[in-house]
Amino acid sequence: MVARYGYGDAFARHVDNNCCRGQGELCNGRVLTTVYYMQDADWDAETDGGCLRLFGSQQPLGEPMDTAATPLADDTPARLDVAPLMDRLVLFLSDFRCPHEVLPVRRREANRFATTIWYWNGDIPIPPWWQPEVHDCQLVEV
Numbered sequence: 006m007v008a009r010y011g012y013g014d015a016f017a018r019h020v021d022n023n024c025c026r027g028q029g030e031l032c033n034g035r036v037l038t039t040v041y042y043m044q045d046a047d048w049d050a051e052t053d054g055g056c057l058r059l060f061g062s063q064q065p066l067g068e069p070m071d072t073a074a075t076p077l078a079d080d081t082p083a084r085l086d087v088a089p090l091m092d093r094l095v096l097f098l099s100d101f102r103c104p105h106e107v108l109p110v111r112r113r114e115a116n117r118f119a120t121t122i123w124y125w126n127g128d129i130p131i132p133p134w135w136q137p138e139v140h141d142c143q144l145v146e147v
């Protein structure tokens with residue numbers, strides 16, 4: 006998936022696969038998330054925003070898992086802000102262990118481009134409720 010975030014765009018905190026150790030109603034089979042950033046090389050995260058913010062696990066590790074769809078806790082502190090710098094590749098686990106969000110883009114006229122590829126567990130069928138979302142399908146000149 007290629008995504009373009011313009012001025013003010015953000016992506017609220019979420020996990021890419023709301024799943025606990027392969028179990029749970031909302032499992033969608035995603036195992037590993039890879040994000041590759043492609044915007045202008047002069048992107049300055051301090052002024053332009055758009056960082057990928059990574060949080061700690063949404064459930065304690067090493068304890069019995071609640072495999073029901075788990076609400077995203079909003080009280081765990083951010084672990085790391087990753088600047089979406091040109092040519093940077095970020096990999097993280099898709100499940101409950103890696104909640105994340107995209108902070109708002111703060112520069113007018115800016116385009117934050119990211120290509121996201123999810124590595125899939127082929128044993129898990131794509132659930133009927135999960136359909137790839139199409140957001141803003143304009144072609145953008147770069």
Ligand SMILES: O=C(O)CCC(=O)C(=O)O
Binds near residue numbers: 008107
């Ligand atoms: O663009 C990013 O940094 C992350 C995007 C993301 O979280 C997603 O597409 O699920």
Ligand SMILES: [Fe+2]
Binds near residue numbers: 019020021
């Ligand atoms: Fe995500």
